[in-house]
Amino acid sequence: RSRGEAWEPLAGRTALVTAGPTHEPVDPVRYLGNRSSGLQGYAIASALAVLGARVTLVSGPVMLADPAGVDVVRVETGVEMERAVRTALPVDIAVCVAAVADWRIDGVSDRKIKKQAGAPPPVLTLVSNPDILAMLAAPGPERPALVVGFAAETNDVEAGAITKRARKGCDWIVANDVSTGTNVMGGQDNRVILITEDGPERWPLLAKTDLALRLAERIAAWFGTPVM
Numbered sequence: 252r253s254r255g256e257a258w259e260p261l262a263g264r265t266a267l268v269t270a271g272p273t274h275e276p277v278d279p280v281r282y283l284g285n286r287s288s289g290l291q292g293y294a295i296a297s298a299l300a301v302l303g304a305r306v307t308l309v310s311g312p313v314m315l316a317d318p319a320g321v322d323v324v325r326v327e328t329g330v331e332m333e334r335a336v337r338t339a340l341p342v343d344i345a346v347c348v349a350a351v352a353d354w355r356i357d358g359v360s361d362r363k364i365k366k367q368a369g370a371p372p373p374v375l376t377l378v379s380n381p382d383i384l385a386m387l388a389a390p391g392p393e394r395p396a397l398v399v400g401f402a403a404e405t406n407d408v409e410a411g412a413i414t415k416r417a418r419k420g421c422d423w424i425v426a427n428d429v430s431t432g433t434n435v436m437g438g439q440d441n442r443v444i445l446i447t448e449d450g451p452e453r454w455p456l457l458a459k460t461d462l463a464l465r466l467a468e469r470i471a472a473w474f475g476t477p478v479m
């Protein structure tokens with residue numbers, strides 16, 4: 252490699268990243284959501300592209316600009332995210348960073364729900380959203396060679412993540428502690444435990460952009476020799 256030439260160990264590989272929250276409508280003006288900023292997922296999509304991968308980023312609603320050199324597909328709901336992910340297949344690498352809402356509202360109202368004097372508050376019925384990571388990790392001809400999930404945990408992060416890796420069938424889990432006070436969701440930094448087939452690895456506190464580069468390098472190392 253000559254001076255100034257980009258080091259692109261993921262050249263010739265394709266990657267899919269999900270990022271951000273999903274918004275699940277209640278009615279035309281309200282939704283159910285979560286605190287994901289999208290920063291970590293956007294940083295990972297960007298890092299994979301910097302290392303030469305062709306990256307599709309399927310993003311929930313966030314206040315972030317498209318990362319350079321990445322194809323961005325913007326969606327609102329978990330069901331839309333799943334559809335966009337299926338459309339992006341097949342890929343070599345999938346990294347699910349999105350905080351997909353676990354539930355959506357059953358029977359979304361097509362009109363704004365109004366208060367009614369003396370009437371009790373409305374009761375919202377929830378149904379499960381598709382599990383995108385589990386779908387990607389399931390055995391099949393279109394399963395990406397490397398499927399990486401994230402785990403947001405508030406208690407016993409490592410044990411929870413090891414269980415989650417087995418339950419989802421993914422290859423790696425990046426586990427982070429999102430208990431209040433640690434400033435992960437919405438913050439600039441992240442401290443994670445990477446769970447692979449070799450067990451847990453504690454990473455130091457890193458800026459989300461540095462964590463993204465380290466993870467992308469790690470993915471490149473897992474693939475080994477670049478494809479030409």
Ligand code: CTP
Nearest residue numbers: 347348349351380381382383384400401402403
């Ligand atoms: N995930 C997904 N689709 C969902 C829910 C989660 O793709 N419907 C992915 C996330 O992107 C993340 C991983 O699954 O990579 C774990 O998400 P998390 O919310 O921590 O786990 P859940 O299985 O939803 O379990 P719980 O929220 O109950 O801890």
Ligand code: CA
Nearest residue numbers: 350351352353
């Ligand atoms: Ca969840």
